[in-house]
Amino acid sequence: MKKIRTRFAPSPTGYLHIGSLRTALFNYLFAKQNNGEFILRIEDTDQQRLVEGAADALLETLESLGLRPDGKIEHQSNRLALYEKAANKLISKGLAYPCFCSSERLDRLRQEQQANKQVPKYDGHCRHLSKDEVAQRLKSVGDKHVVRFKIPKDQIVQAKDIVYGKISVKTEDLDDFVLIKTDNYPTYHLANIVDDYTMGISHVIRGEEWLPSLPKHILLYQALGYPLPEFVHLPLLLNPDKSKLSKRQGDVAVEDFIKKGYLPEALLNYVALLGWNPGTDQELFLINQLIEQFSLEKINKAGAVFDVNKLNWFNAEYIRRIISEAGERYQQLIKQSQGYLQGHEDGAEDALKLFGSRINHLSEISELSAFLFKLPAYTADMLVFKKSDSEKTDQGLNLSLGSLAKLNDKDWTLENLNQTLEDIAGKHGLTPGDIFWPVRVALSGQEKSPSPSEILEVLGKEESLNRIKLALNKLK
RNA sequence: GGCCCCAUCGUCUAGUGGUUAGGACACUAGGUUUUCAUCCUAGCAACCGGAGUUCGAUUCUCCGUGGGGUCACCA
Numbered sequence: 010m011k012k013i014r015t016r017f018a019p020s021p022t023g024y025l026h027i028g029s030l031r032t033a034l035f036n037y038l039f040a041k042q043n044n045g046e047f048i049l050r051i052e053d054t055d056q057q058r059l060v061e062g063a064a065d066a067l068l069e070t071l072e073s074l075g076l077r078p079d080g081k082i083e084h085q086s087n088r089l090a091l092y093e094k095a096a097n098k099l100i101s102k103g104l105a106y107p108c109f110c111s112s113e114r115l116d117r118l119r120q121e122q123q124a125n126k127q128v129p130k131y132d133g134h135c136r137h138l139s140k141d142e143v144a145q146r147l148k149s150v151g152d153k154h155v156v157r158f159k160i161p162k163d164q165i166v167q168a169k170d171i172v173y174g175k176i177s178v179k180t181e182d183l184d185d186f187v188l189i190k191t192d193n194y195p196t197y198h199l200a201n202i203v204d205d206y207t208m209g210i211s212h213v214i215r216g217e218e219w220l221p222s223l224p225k226h227i228l229l230y231q232a233l234g235y236p237l238p239e240f241v242h243l244p245l246l247l248n249p250d251k252s253k254l255s256k257r258q259g260d261v262a263v264e265d266f267i268k269k270g271y272l273p274e275a276l277l278n279y280v281a282l283l284g285w286n287p288g289t290d291q292e293l294f295l296i297n298q299l300i301e302q303f304s305l306e307k308i309n310k311a312g313a314v315f316d317v318n319k320l321n322w323f324n325a326e327y328i329r330r331i332i333s334e335a336g337e338r339y340q341q342l343i344k345q346s347q348g349y350l351q352g353h354e355d356g357a358e359d360a361l362k363l364f365g366s367r368i369n370h371l372s373e374i375s376e377l378s379a380f381l382f383k384l385p386a387y388t389a390d391m392l393v394f395k396k397s398d399s400e401k402t403d404q405g406l407n408l409s410l411g412s413l414a415k416l417n418d419k420d421w422t423l424e425n426l427n428q429t430l431e432d433i434a435g436k437h438g439l440t441p442g443d444i445f446w447p448v449r450v451a452l453s454g455q456e457k458s459p460s461p462s463e464i465l466e467v468l469g470k471e472e473s474l475n476r477i478k479l480a481l482n483k484l485k
Numbered sequence: 486g487g488c489c490c491c492a493u494c495g496u497c498u499a500g501u502g503g504u505u506a507g508g509a510c511a512c513u514a515g516g517u518u519u520u521c522a523u524c525c526u527a528g529c530a531a532c533c534g535g536a537g538u539u540c541g542a543u544u545c546u547c548c549g550u551g552g553g554g555u556c557a558c559c560a
Binding site: 126178190196224245286290310311322366445449450458 | 486487488489490491492495496497498499507508509510511518519520521522523524552553554555556557558559560
């Protein structure tokens with residue numbers, strides 16, 4: 010059986026788009042599932058849009074998510090000779106031709122066609138130039154040209170896609186598209202096909218936006234005498250308004266999600282379920298389970314709206330799980346959390362313990378845990394619980410202060426602390442709220458926070474007693 | 486506009502020629518509780534329309550409608 014080889018082929022123009030991540034993931038999953046290879050190919054044939062360092066950043070992001078490419082990373086800019094050779098072969102077979110039309114002429118043509126409500130299309134101006142004429146033009150210095158593919162007349166192109174099925178298009182609807190640009194770089198269409206062939210790609214898995222150019226590609230494969238790979242077009246990722254997912258309507262850069270503290274587990278898991286499903290009720294998948302269960306047949310056709318809400322849920326879920334498992338991954342999480350606690354890195358584990366069940370992404374702990382590191386500001390009436398009065402509050406705080414002071418460091422444990430506070434309420438006929446509420450506000454300065462015993466434990470005896478004393482002063 | 490693709494709760498989706506159309510997120514209510522979050526329970530909520538095929542269509546076919554993609558010397 011033929012070796013499975015997939016590729017992810019981004020152009021290095023900036024960040025990694027979340028939709029591209031999904032494409033990369035599906036390529037990765039399918040390759041790994043079949044013991045195949047997942048190849049990264051940098052499509053840097055547009056010298057204008059190329060961004061310095063973007064290719065390295067792309068690779069780094071992929072690897073940080075665990076999607077490590079196999080083999081050498083290819084850059085199309087290093088393979089120009091290959092494309093030129095392919096183009097020349099087509100010209101000599103009469104399947105492509107040099108075109109000397111200026112971009113001004115093409116612009117004009119397009120404008121006229123649009124004004125006349127015609128479909129913008131190359132008019133074939135250079136398609137029928139005589140051999141002599143071509144030779145002469147080629148010789149004259151400064152006469153720039155491109156190479157165009159000669160779309161055959163009156164044919165129907167049949168294409169087959171694993172997701173979308175059979176698609177057929179009349180060649181009269183196709184344009185003599187450019188293969189080689191005036192700067193001698195190939196266009197996407199040529200480079201892509203030459204590369205997929207020479208690199209032995211068995212399955213071309215890419216976004217649905219490529220579906221309209223599939224017939225062109227099929228024609229090119231045939232002209233070049235290459236066998237066809239399998240094609241798998243993935244349904245688009247959508248904005249809430251159903252348009253193609255884009256910046257402007259929210260984050261789309263994977264790097265930004267990572268910066269905010271979204272975990273690789275959550276990012277991959279969520280994105281895997283956009284346009285694919287396992288056919289069961291299972292929703293939580295680690296990468297190995299995805300590799301095991303992924304299948305091209307379960308990819309669906311309709312676009313999927315990218316919903317940050319659900320991503321948040323996955324991320325929160327993984328954070329909670331990692332914390333409760335308290336394993337190696339938990340240590341990594343603590344380390345990562347330190348990045349959000351400048352100057353208070355030591356508090357990362359405490360912060361995570363306190364707020365792990367309260368955050369969607371790690372960067373949120375920065376704000377939530379701020380009160381741990383500085384004295385809270387609040388008003389005296391915040392200390393008073395519901396219909397209780399400040400006298401009761403004063404009593405509750407005093408009793409708490411007394412009991413807590415008696416606990417030695419060794420007994421300063423979550424369980425003891427909680428018991429201590431409960432006992433006070435019980436012994437003095439107070440409601441739990443009369444004790445827990447003011448102590449909690451005294452410690453945190455907030456009306457919403459983790460429970461006082463948790464905060465007491467984290468703050469330690471000295472700091473805790475200090476804060477309660479300050480609260481008592483506030484009441485006066 | 487030409488060409489192409491698509492259509493189940495608000496969102497991601499399962500599903501079948503006969504189902505109480507299932508799950509998850511979000512939302513609402515209740516429980517636990519000192520607040521918030523977690524956790525538990527319950528609830529709300531969908532087959533775009535028409536015609537045809539059929540004993541019977543959400544499911545198959547056609548048409549319509551709606552949405553999207555694409556029409557570069559960008560990928």
